[in-house]
Amino acid sequence: xxxxxxxxxxxxxxxxxxxxxxxxxxxxxxxxxxxxxxxxxxxxxxxxxxxxxxxxxxxxxxxxxxxxxxxxxxxxxxxxxxxxxxxxxxxxxxxxxxxxxx
Numbered sequence: 001x002x003x004x005x006x007x008x009x010x011x012x013x014x015x016x017x018x019x020x021x022x023x024x025x026x027x028x029x030x031x032x033x034x035x036x037x038x039x040x041x042x043x044x045x046x047x048x049x050x051x052x053x054x055x056x057x058x059x060x061x062x063x064x065x066x067x068x069x070x071x072x073x074x075x076x077x078x079x080x081x082x083x084x085x086x087x088x089x090x091x092x093x094x095x096x097x098x099x100x101x102x
Contacts, residue, residue, distance in 0.1 A: 077101055 069075060081097050 074101060 077097050077100055081094055084094055084097070
């Protein structure tokens with residue numbers, strides 16, 4: 001792109017911006033001075049709206065680690081299961097520990 005093309009594009013952009021500004025000013029000048037009157041409100045509008053109970057605040061969870069640490073016995077059994085599974089222990093022992101989790 002040559003300098004003359006760049007300069008021509010810049011001049012066109014400036015011209016378009018000036019046109020947009022003049023349109024905006026003309027639109028603002030043609031606005032009515034007084035806003036439309038407010039719509040009269042009925043007194044019993046809230047009676048027809050069903051009442052929604054307020055939402056309970058959600059409990060913040062600190063992640064898996066904090067959730068596991070809340071119940072120390074279950075955490076110990078889960079860690080034993082993982083350790084025994086890694087050591088390829090008898091499945092009946094693992095199932096017995098799983099039964100304790102229920």
